[in-house]
């Protein structure tokens with residue numbers, strides 16, 4: 001019944017783009033959240049011990065004895081469930097991703113131990129204890145890395161929500177704009193409806209139907225394009241970094257869980273509800289003003 | 291039902307087009323409203339459907355002074371009034387079926403009721419084959435009949451028809467008058483504004499005659 005071609009084409013495009021951005025943002029936030037949990041889980045309750053090569057001044061010059069002494073102390077500590085010793089080859093492999101082969105050749109590599117804990121251990125005290133016997137040994141419980149990662153993820157999440165808020169504001173402003181345009185370009189029909197006895201409620205309802213016919217398909221299209229983009233992009237990322245990015249985007253827990261996907265899929269629905277409320281409110285205000 | 295007391299109307303900065311208007315339309319009545327072109331028939335009807343406020347005097351509708359009505363009260367009163375506009379005011383981009391259904395939708399009637407009543411009435415006014423046609427594809431007389439069907443579909447208690455037979459031949463005019471009479475018998479108050487003397491003579495109903503801005507009742 002209402003007609004406003006120009007404004008509805010404008011609105012449809014805005015909504016497609018905005019919902020696309022919203023879904024991408026949402027997926028980014030959810031994905032970083034779940035990936036960070038995954039990474040933090042890997043280093044949770046793990047301590048890495050570095051036993052450097054003996055230098056000339058050391059009291060215990062024998063590398064094997066240094067490693068042995070360290071292990072001996074560690075084995076006496078309650079709360080340690082597993083100790084994994086990395087040999088030279090494995091250590092080289094760990095570093096090969098970061099340094100070139102020639103650089104690695106000249107490097108005096110420390111021996112690495114990975115300790116799995118089943119109970120909290122006082123890391124600084126343990127380090128002191130080992131250092132007293134084997135100087136140069138250092139312990140790292142990755143707490144700094146974990147704190148930084150958590151901070152980064154929280155920040156990304158906050159930025160994501162601000163971004164989503166801005167997107168919603170743009171969408172709702174465009175909807176209000178379209179409603180204002182539509183009401184003013186359909187004055188005759190609206191005044192006829194008033195004369196027949198249709199109040200602002202009825203006008204609100206036909207405006208809702210009108211806007212819904214534009215925004216609902218646009219929101220759905222935006223969501224579909226976004227999800228498609230995410231799958232393509234994810235495949236690309238997986239090919240580039242197979243060890244960091246899992247092959248499947250959805251595998252029940254390690255990446256996006258069902259709940260995350262429900263949230264993503266409900267984006268157009270949530271948006272539609274917001275837009276219907278906005279249309280109704282703006283029509284009521286506009287008509288009351290006239 | 292409708293009562294005018296010492297009503298005067300003037301459009302902005304002009305001399306009054308109607309003054310000293312006094313009359314009453316009792317429930318269950320049928321009136322003609324006559325007068326030359328430009329006499330003020332449409333303006334008088336506009337006051338009755340609350341689209342024009344009197345500059346002086348008092349208008350009562352359904353037993354209430356129309357001054358100071360709240361927005362929802364105006365809507366509720368208009369729901370009881372059927373209007374045939376002189377310029378039809380059909381909505382161009384929906385079919386005539388949807389045009390006629392509009393009052394029922396405003397009333398919140400069930401889809402089932404709308405689907406039954408609208409074709410029935412359009413059939414009655416001779417447009418049963420044009421349900422899905424758009425107003426622009428109809429002749430002036432056909433559009434007028436759509437406007438009449440829209441005005442009466444919701445069974446108003448007051449029907450205000452502004453030149454409802456202006457664009458149809460005498461035979462069809464008579465047929466439309468029978469429709470109004472039928473509604474009248476069913477309890478609708480009818481006011482037909484017209485300058486068709488034949489119509490006024492053929493049907494024996496009281497006439498409100500506007501002459502030089504004043505009302506002369508011929509009963």
Ligand SMILES: Nc1ncnc2c1ncn2[C@@H]1O[C@H](COP(=O)(O)OP(=O)(O)OP(=O)(O)O)[C@@H](O)[C@H]1O
Nearest residue numbers: 301302307325326327328329330331332333334376
């Ligand atoms: N909105 C308006 N603003 C100013 N003057 C108006 C307006 N509407 C009507 N008039 C004037 O009021 C007078 C009465 O107009 P009205 O339409 O009521 O006449 P009418 O009896 O219905 O005429 P007709 O038979 O031609 O339809 C006319 O002189 C017209 O010019």
Ligand SMILES: [Mg+2]
Nearest residue numbers: 331332376452
């Ligand atoms: Mg007129």
